[in-house]
Amino acid sequence: MGEQQHIFQIFKRVVVKVGSSSVNYLNGKPNMSQIESLVRQLVDLYNQGKEVLLVTSGAVGAGSGRLGLKGRPKTIPEKQAAAAIGQSILMHIYEKIFAEYGVTVGQVLLTKEDFSDRRRFLNARNALCTLLRFGVIPVINENDTVAVDEIKLGDNDNLSALVAGLVDAEILFLLSDVDGLYTADPRKDPAARLIDDIYEITPDIEVLAGEAGSCMGTGGMATKLQAARIAMHSGVVTIIAGAGKKDVLRRVISGERDRTVFWPLENKLENKKQWIAYSSTVHGKIFIDKGAARALLGQGKSLLPSGVIGVEGVFELGNTVSIIGPDELELARGLVNYSSSEIEIIKGLQTRDIASLLGHKDYDEVVHRNNMVMNI
Numbered sequence: 001m002g003e004q005q006h007i008f009q010i011f012k013r014v015v016v017k018v019g020s021s022s023v024n025y026l027n028g029k030p031n032m033s034q035i036e037s038l039v040r041q042l043v044d045l046y047n048q049g050k051e052v053l054l055v056t057s058g059a060v061g062a063g064s065g066r067l068g069l070k071g072r073p074k075t076i077p078e079k080q081a082a083a084a085i086g087q088s089i090l091m092h093i094y095e096k097i098f099a100e101y102g103v104t105v106g107q108v109l110l111t112k113e114d115f116s117d118r119r120r121f122l123n124a125r126n127a128l129c130t131l132l133r134f135g136v137i138p139v140i141n142e143n144d145t146v147a148v149d150e151i152k153l154g155d156n157d158n159l160s161a162l163v164a165g166l167v168d169a170e171i172l173f174l175l176s177d178v179d180g181l182y183t184a185d186p187r188k189d190p191a192a193r194l195i196d197d198i199y200e201i202t203p204d205i206e207v208l209a210g211e212a213g214s215c216m217g218t219g220g221m222a223t224k225l226q227a228a229r230i231a232m233h234s235g236v237v238t239i240i241a242g243a244g245k246k247d248v249l250r251r252v253i254s255g256e257r258d259r260t261v262f263w264p265l266e267n268k269l270e271n272k273k274q275w276i277a278y279s280s281t282v283h284g285k286i287f288i289d290k291g292a293a294r295a296l297l298g299q300g301k302s303l304l305p306s307g308v309i310g311v312e313g314v315f316e317l318g319n320t321v322s323i324i325g326p327d328e329l330e331l332a333r334g335l336v337n338y339s340s341s342e343i344e345i346i347k348g349l350q351t352r353d354i355a356s357l358l359g360h361k362d363y364d365e366v367v368h369r370n371n372m373v374m375n376i
């Protein structure tokens with residue numbers, strides 16, 4: 001009998017977020033030893049067959065450092081300019097170190113709109129999943145150079161939780177200059193104790209989070225709790241742990257308790273699909289045949305063009321539609337991968353015919369299983 005595995009070891013898709021204070025020194029210069037050790041740990045996970053996504057802060061900080069600015073820039077255009085410079089500095093470093101270990105990285109810069117607009121949400125997900133399929137580690141940050149206030153998430157804790165939900169990750173690491181959530185501020189109270197496991201974010205826990213944060217990053221414990229809350233609702237295990245600790249990822253994954261874990265809610269699937277089921281506007285209907293109804297209901301399959309017999313309404317890629325079975329009853333709701341006019345053309349046909357008829361084939365499915373909720 002082998003040693004018993006810790007539950008974290010069976011997780012396959014991992015998002016790791018690292019904060020500005022772990023990537024840069026206070027003067028904005030890159031902290032090479034910490035970046036190097038982070039990359040080595042990520043490659044080690046990757047080599048174990050895990051799919052790894054890195055969300056990295058530090059662009060504004062690194063840009064400010066290169067420009068010799070004192071502290072974080074104040075105005076939005078200055079932040080945007082600093083981010084443009086710093087983002088390429090960061091990518092240059094990541095690309096170089098990951099390449100030394102034979103791993104390819106791909107830069108992905110996102111804004112808030114990539115999550116709130118379903119079409120862009122699907123596009124972002126497809127891009128990230130394709131990178132993973134190619135064996136690439138996506139290196140993600142907010143697109144600070146173009147993101148003005150209205151479209152900004154503002155902090156990478158929230159961004160990383162949304163990314164984890166976007167790609168259906170199982171585990172999210174928020175690596176930071178703190179080791180987790182304490183019962184009191186450990187810098188002031190020697191009796192402060194690390195909280196191991198959190199199952200619900202209560203008002204008491206929010207009080208503990210306070211307002212901590214360094215001058216380089218924008219986060220702090222408050223944004224980590226927001227992130228944990230998003231992740232918990234998406235079924236993702238979230239872990240806050242110290243970025244500077246040696247082999248922190250390996251040690252936490254193997255079960256060491258030097259961290260705080262936020263456990264997801266039981267009814268995660270319901271929460272995840274609530275948006276489709278209840279929040280989104282239904283733009284039209286897709287009528288399907290008996291075989292497709294059986295495949296959806298009985299076998300948990302996606303909806304392919306071959307099972308579609310009719311379309312009603314005008315809708316675009318990413319809209320929510322109602323899926324109607326042969327007995328005229330609504331069987332499911334889901335997000336479409338093709339517009340109503342495109343589905344008119346490909347209905348009843350095989351997936352292989354899509355490209356020649358539409359001139360493109362971005363998806364095999366009309367509605368993917370992951371974007372579908374049954375029996376509303």
Ligand code: GLU
Pocket residue numbers: 019020056057058059060061141142144154155156157216217218219
């Ligand atoms: N996106 C910002 C940057 O790269 C950081 C946001 C954060 O610190 O959470 O500088």
